[in-house]
Amino acid sequence: MPDPAVSATSSRLRKRAFAAGGLVAVVGAGLALGEFGNSRGAAPPAAPAPVPVVTAQVERRDVPHWQDTIGTVTALNRATLRTQVDGVLTDVLFHEGQSVQRGQLLARIDDRAIRAGLDGAQARRARDAAQLSAAQSDLTRFRQLSGGQLIARQMLDQQASSVQQLQATAQDNQATIDAARVQLSYTRIVSPIAGRVGLRRVDPGNVVRTGDADGLVTVEQVDPISVVFALTQDQLPGLRRAQAGGAVQVQALDRDAGRLLAEGELRVIDNRIDETTGTVRLRAVFANAGDTLWPGQLVSVRVRTGADEDALTVASEALQRGVDGSFVYKVGADATVAAVPVKVGYQDSTLAVIVAAANALKPGDTVVRDGQSRLKPGTVVAAARPATAATSTAATAATATVMR
Known part of the structure; x- marks a missing residue:
């Protein structure tokens, strides 16, 4: 027969196991109900924060065309x-x-020997002049006597020949004196310019x-002074057209700081293109009363070759290159961006002239000038106050971007 003590112990263990299992089931059900309730009441995921960018406005303005190169200052x-x-x-x-x-007068050379030679030539001229005067008087008398047939014709001819010889000697003396005076002038060295x-x-x-x-x-x-520089042969036609319309403006700038040193005008286009480099040399002339330009100095040169009047412009930094060409990110009223394809005409380090644009890009529109690397069409942006397309590099660096 089974032991009563063992049976009682087994019964107690079965009751405890059942109670523990029920407790686990209750806890599990509670957790499941809690998770179900949380999944139905959870908030949607947060929207991405706007991307901080710097913007610029599209403008209409007159845009001068400049060609940049390097030149050397040379004395005129x-x-x-x-x-x-x-x-x-x-x-x-x-x-x-x-x-x-x-x-x-800048210098003098010892002139004593030359002066002595000049004095000798003048003395010989005086001596020969006296002989010439006497010979001419004799010739006059011989002509009078010859008229009365008092002297032979031969004597008259000989005297006339003597006078001619003395006249030639006088001319030679004068030439010697003139040469000595020229030599004497060379002992005084003067500035030719x-x-x-x-x-x-x-x-x-x-x-x-x-x-x-x-x-x-x-x-x-050095006043005026010139700058000699070169442009490629492809730029020559536009330069010739600009020259035909009047004086061509040229600027000389400091190579390091980009500071304007002087403004002048194009004076000469060389008469041939260098076959080796494919460039043509030019000379511009500048007023230089303050000695801002110095012979031999290297300067940056800007040549104005034309202008676009009332052109549609954006900041050059706003242009992006894609598979199909250039485009800009235009910021809409809802702060989202759209990629607008554009065709660019003239462009420099500051401005780009838009000659054609899809989606009717117009003055007053806002485009992204900095921060494009994180953008795609439809991205929401947080932009700094729009800046004009002509904002300088210094102003660009100082512009604050809006952070999250």
């Missing part, structure tokens, strides 16, 4: 002063770097010779 005229006679440099009458005028002298290459007391390659000093005309 340059002269190297060399001696034309051999001698000792006795005087230097200028300071290095000094501004000089045309005809100003107005400009600025450079570094002196010979000191007083040195012997200078006509064969010296370096010369005494150089003088460069």
